[in-house]
Amino acid sequence: MHGDDERDALVLSLMRAVRGFGDSHDRMSAGMKQGMAMNASDLAALRLLIIREEEGRPVSPRDLSTHLRISTASTTKLLDRLSASGHVRRAPHPSDRRARVIELTDAARHEFFRRFAPQLVAMREAMTGFSVEELAIAERAFRAMGAAIDLDV
Template identity: 60%
Template structure:
């Protein structure tokens, strides 16, 4: 789709939340991607300019804004990744909830094991 990993992750998050009927705020995107509000603003500006996103007033809170996929982005996303997502969903359906919890725990443990520990000899601000 000719975009960076953060942009694609934001679109994927919006697809998933949309399927669940949830509204997405800029703060939700920042939290999901673990990026600053400044970086989130740049990401949203970039994806809005490219026609992938729209910022709209929140339907229940006129002070807030929500972020939604444009129809063109939804079509493009499913054209590129829809078949792969369907295959992944079918594969996941063959596991029980208990098995999936064990897999999630395992992957979390592996992530923790592979994340370098802070160097005790290095100052914290480096």
């Protein structure tokens, strides 16, 4: 039974650590929102565009709508706002002429990474003391926690 108690304590400790990370991330995002004069959805849209760009995957307006869990009308308003501010552009889809994709502008990419670079560097440096195996386990744990809290309620 001692093993179960120890495991339960470790699970709670991990959940507290994830919550602490979430709080830190929220504070960082709040600072970025203020610095870039954006709301939470705007910043989340930029994050998705950056992630998908790194993966080499295009982002459609529908992808944004689904990811942000907002209506198509709200997505259109968001894209109009981000286009007007020079953060995104609508472009032809690479393989479907009828469809459009959303792309970051060079200026938005530069601004995002200029503001976020210190945190990215610090996060990478924080990981240097972990083995490949530990990092793989941490990734698995974070993905499982993300999936658990991202359920449609």
